[in-house]
Amino acid sequence: MSLLQIEGLGIDFGGLRAVNDVSFSLKAGEIVSVIGPNGAGKTTLFNMISGVYLPGRGKVMLDGEDVTRLSPHLLARRGLSRTFQNLQIFHAMTVLENAVVGHHLHERGNILADLLSLPASRRSSRESEESARRLLDRVGLGRAAEQEAGSLSYGALKRLEIARALALKPRVLLLDEPAAGCNAVETEEIDHLIAQMAAEGISILLVEHDMKMVMRISNHIVVLDHGEKIAEGEPAAIARNPRVIEAYLGAQATEANHADG
């Protein structure tokens, strides 16, 4: 039984078919990657699945429930969490606070308790903070906890977004280019982290340009080109698929080299 099921999803921007008729599914603990040349519609697809854009056509099913038109915060409540290609960090808050905010849905208490700083509110904050510190340690940012988030490097911010998304204790996690801008060591760390999360049962949907990483960790790959799904299958099969090679060679020879290597 698949946890996340995408059925015929599509959206138009002013007459342009940005994404059309894309279907695939994701089982618990599985890592599925969405690849394709630049402008293939990967991030748009992510934005539809996570409720940032309202899809024009098709359905998104989460654990058997139709969640197509739900807003992002309601999807989060149902266990779907994500990171962003263009970083969305709370710059004015500390690294720790960024990770604590990820615990929002698990924090109890209400506005009155918060205003009066009642024990329930303080306990809730303390618990979030402890958990946030563990998550920061896990992504290697433990020592930066008290810094202002805006002062971190690009690669560190990518990992902070992952920590924040993990704080939700998600069932499905959408990662939009988590390794972009990271050096080889950092990429490897993220690689491990993703494998670990999947091993814990979190389903991972990944958009990534680093083809080595994609081929190594994905259980399943979906290939988009010009907004359409042109292929789907195991990494080895995808690497041999003539349509995929053509799409990459046609659009971006350099990326195809990555795919071969």
Next chain:
Amino acid sequence: MRLSSKTITLLGLAVVIAIAPVFFPSSFYYRVGSLIFVNGLAVTGLVILIGYAGQISLGHAGFAGIGAYACALAPVHFGLHPALAAVLGAVLSGIIAWLVGRPILRLKGYYLAVASLGFGVLVSMVLANEAAITGGPDGMAVEDPGLRGALKAIGIDLSNTEFWYAFSGLILVIGAWLALNLYHSPTGRALRALHGSEVAARAVGIDVAGYKLKAFVISAVYASVSGSLLALQNKFITPDVAGFMHSIEMVTMTVLGGAGSVIGAILGAAILTILPQILTVFQEYEQLLLGLVMMLVMIFMRDGLLPSIARRLRRGGE
């Protein structure tokens, strides 16, 4: 035990309020002081809206007007005690803010500014035009709540100005305490998060519209209580309390001192309350100088006085 920065801030504020009278040459200064506290309270509410949640309002004087007129009208029409009337006004402001805020807060930037401005203008217009009830532009008298008398009965005898200085100061400290509590609470973090990035805030499950509304309602209640305090201590109120210029004054105080910090904003309130008192010496030049101060601070100290000065000190110390 190490004191938290919140405790230090609150203690500092309370100590300044308690000690300042030692240096007052005349009772007039109690009056200025209580005005500062009244403005400081409204501004503390706006810190939650502008500084925490990053939303603008150019109409919050409307809520001050509701609070003020509740104290003027409820005792006359419903025979309510003026102090209870202030509570009624706060509840009413909260409800109106909740109703108005739902549609308004979908708007962003200048659109939010003009919508909130419209709300404030409507409130002040009703207060000015419904003369049969509100006394119109000439204003109306407000009953004394008799709190001073109650204090006297237990042996604390304060002059009128002394009493309102102490009472407004107390309410301000409570208001600041609540706002500071909020800052490090789940709600406060949610507000600051949506200020930073609404998309990311939604992605972690924050109901952005709902939290904006909460900030709007809380700040409205602060403004309302501030209006009530003003009405009660002046014993008289005019529709100007709800006017556009009062809204602007509140926002300016907030941003001038530093919208992100409660103490900064209260400092802003203090400066902009004292400034006109000093400037009356220059009479004709009052507006000119006020405008100049507003421009200069915003141009050269973008984050407001307190954060800018704090940063400069920190840099100097390194």
Next chain:
Amino acid sequence: MPELMQFFLSGITVGAVYALVALGFTIIYNASDVVNFAQGEFVMLGGMITVFAFEAGLPLPLAALIAILGTAVIGVALNRLAIEPARGAPVVSLIIITIGASIFIRGVTQIVFDKQIHRFPAFSGDAPIAVGGATILPQSLWVIAGALAVFIGLWLFFTRTLVGRAVLATANNRIAAQLVGINTKFIMTLSFAMSAAIGALAGVLVTPITLTSYDIGISLALKGFAAAMLGGMGNPKGALVGGLLLGILEAMTAGYISSQYKDAAAFVVILAVLFAMPQGLFGRKQTDRV
């Protein structure tokens, strides 16, 4: 129907003034993303400078010209001294800066000139002209014609001239405009000069009807701002339509409902429009990229 016609005519006159103020807002907003709350002061300056130049013995057209040019210079100074140094500041700060500027200009005016109410004679006499059972002042025709002329002039400027297109390009994408060699600093200066001159022109045209004093600016700024938002900020067509609509609406409310609540009508409609169309009548919809 003469009653309706009368309200309509007076509404159009006031609306034309709002439209001119709104156009001024639009020009500056497009060039710099700033809503200039000192816009109403330009109208006040246009009227006040004309009054004092005229009373000093200059012929009215010359006095008006001096007022318009003088106000344009003040507009440029405002940009150089207050807006440019604050580039990139948050919306709230910009609102406070321009409101500060507005208070400052008011303060200077009451010292340089005075606090009295002034007027100068209408351009073509005060004999009312009969239109469809109602009457209109010749000066009202001047105001309406002025608003239309400015609108057409701006339209030609933005579509037919190189400089005008450069302004539009800057409005669309400041960095791209700089890259293709447009002097965006000059565009800002030009926009403030034009905007201030248009405001001053409105002041010159309307003062014989509504009179002027140092403190008329802020309410005009609010109405003009509201009109610009009603039409959709940044759209000249929206500014014109928004201004006229607002003027007519006020006149109708004053005539048929309550003159005390005429200002309320404007804001009720704006709230209603913004609830239904958060971008105003002609505004563009924006989507965040993530």
